[in-house]
Amino acid sequence: MRRPLTALTAVALTVGLAATAVLASGYRPFRADAGQAITVQRAHAGAAEPSFKRRITFLVVGSDSGAPKFGRGGTAERGRADSIHLIVLDPIRKQGIVLGFPRDSYVPIAGHGTGKITGAMAFGGPPLLINTVERLTGINIDYWVITSFDGLSDMVSKVGGVQVNVDMNINDHAAGANLRRGPQRLGGASALGYARARKSVPGGDFTRSRHQGQILLGGLATFQKQTKADPARVMKWLAIMNDEVKTDLPVGELLRLALLARTFPPSRLNNVVVPGAGATAGGASIVRLSAGAYPLFARIRAGQYR
Amino acid sequence: MRQGLGTLRGASEPHTQIPIAATDLATGRMPRSTNLPTTPIRPRPAAVTAPASAPLLALLIAAVLLLAAGCTSDKRDQGATGQSQTSAAAAPAKPLKVEIRATAAGPERGFNAKIAAQKSSPNMERFLQRYLSVAFLHPEQQRSGWRDLIALFDGSVQGAARRDIDSLSLGSDAAQVKSVRPESAKASVFFLWREGRPAGATVKLTFKGSADAEKGSGPVRMRSVLQMVSTPMGWRIAGYQSRTGDAA
Numbered sequence: 001m002r003r004p005l006t007a008l009t010a011v012a013l014t015v016g017l018a019a020t021a022v023l024a025s026g027y028r029p030f031r032a033d034a035g036q037a038i039t040v041q042r043a044h045a046g047a048a049e050p051s052f053k054r055r056i057t058f059l060v061v062g063s064d065s066g067a068p069k070f071g072r073g074g075t076a077e078r079g080r081a082d083s084i085h086l087i088v089l090d091p092i093r094k095q096g097i098v099l100g101f102p103r104d105s106y107v108p109i110a111g112h113g114t115g116k117i118t119g120a121m122a123f124g125g126p127p128l129l130i131n132t133v134e135r136l137t138g139i140n141i142d143y144w145v146i147t148s149f150d151g152l153s154d155m156v157s158k159v160g161g162v163q164v165n166v167d168m169n170i171n172d173h174a175a176g177a178n179l180r181r182g183p184q185r186l187g188g189a190s191a192l193g194y195a196r197a198r199k200s201v202p203g204g205d206f207t208r209s210r211h212q213g214q215i216l217l218g219g220l221a222t223f224q225k226q227t228k229a230d231p232a233r234v235m236k237w238l239a240i241m242n243d244e245v246k247t248d249l250p251v252g253e254l255l256r257l258a259l260l261a262r263t264f265p266p267s268r269l270n271n272v273v274v275p276g277a278g279a280t281a282g283g284a285s286i287v288r289l290s291a292g293a294y295p296l297f298a299r300i301r302a303g304q305y306r
Numbered sequence: 307m308r309q310g311l312g313t314l315r316g317a318s319e320p321h322t323q324i325p326i327a328a329t330d331l332a333t334g335r336m337p338r339s340t341n342l343p344t345t346p347i348r349p350r351p352a353a354v355t356a357p358a359s360a361p362l363l364a365l366l367i368a369a370v371l372l373l374a375a376g377c378t379s380d381k382r383d384q385g386a387t388g389q390s391q392t393s394a395a396a397a398p399a400k401p402l403k404v405e406i407r408a409t410a411a412g413p414e415r416g417f418n419a420k421i422a423a424q425k426s427s428p429n430m431e432r433f434l435q436r437y438l439s440v441a442f443l444h445p446e447q448q449r450s451g452w453r454d455l456i457a458l459f460d461g462s463v464q465g466a467a468r469r470d471i472d473s474l475s476l477g478s479d480a481a482q483v484k485s486v487r488p489e490s491a492k493a494s495v496f497f498l499w500r501e502g503r504p505a506g507a508t509v510k511l512t513f514k515g516s517a518d519a520e521k522g523s524g525p526v527r528m529r530s531v532l533q534m535v536s537t538p539m540g541w542r543i544a545g546y547q548s549r550t551g552d553a554a
Contacts, residue, residue, distance in 0.1 A: 036522030043553035046362045046470025049545045050462035209406045231531040232508040235498040239411035251505040259545040
């Protein structure tokens, strides 16, 4: 009888000591605070894109070279500039302009007298073309971006087409354009055709330049729509651009601009073509800029884009 | 600069500032746990005459003491010095682990997306560990205005990040938080490669944890899309969409 009692006492003593030790250590099997679920973190949402404190300008050029698929050899930046657009962005006011230059604009080219603006790039690459546009407009250009026929059509195809409101029926065999008027998604070949059609459209070079601006703005709208649905598309677009364009934009700045572009309403970018009129010089057809071109440049310099 | 990061207040010694290595935060790792000194227990020689229950009693007491020591280690860990001691009783706290799923895009020719993603991931993981560690595991960062967190943003969005700090970290809720236990951190990353190196990335990041406050505990959540740019100083966040709390 005595041994079971001793054992029982020992067990009881052990349990008692254990309980005492555990409680003395500060351990609480049911902590008052742990059991009480509270809201520690309130709901918040925020978003931001890079902020630029200054105006950004870049020259977007479509070259007639560097497009093997179209039988155009050479390099894009040593070809003639078939399309020339000065894009001015005011990130603070979220407005700007897409200013197209008719490719036959007859302008002073440093070291080459007066000639068609399209030839400036062939004479001296992007630096001479930029110099020509800067001297003509008085607007400093920060960066250049150049693509080719192949580049434009491939880029548009890879991003799944761009939404454009085609403003006239076009049937231009030479340009590869057969389009009906109205809003539509243009694939790579159709977008290139719309950008190239000149002889079959009223207004010729001026209309073509406006159409090219429409494709740029359509691309911006498509970019915004796709990256809103999937933010990772930003990098995919940049990867596509990486293959299809040449630029002097540092990659970090390119990314910041791409993020800025996500929030820049296309409707706040005015699509304008420099005014002028067809003429001839030395037997060649040219475009003489009209007197109204220079007040337009002055307004842009002053930050007026409408 | 790192005053807020380089010290942790020991819970068991409320008036003592205990330094920890700043590199712990640089890597996003939690501080090492304290290896508590334990009383060595020598087994009694079996030859000694004693009641049969005595060895059992001694073993039970020893077990209880060890259990008691283990039960208190949670709180004392917060005052970890990181000094290594050799005791089998202590287990190091788990570092914050970010599970990364990565893909990459680069030039059409000669680019291996799989290898590029693998090469890019370790640096990104370290960046995200640091981000989450500063944003959630160190509520005292609030006292410095989240300076170390803001430094992880590109200059072009630092102002916006200060404004949106509540959606990017514990934010103003940090004032009531004593500690946060990470539960999961997952990132889906899309790298952009250019000129043989990662130049940009989009990160979809989710973080789940549990926070202890004075009056109880509750979940901590963040769901973000971070647009990242590679700079000479490493990755920086150049754009974001972020939600915290019930909004995440």
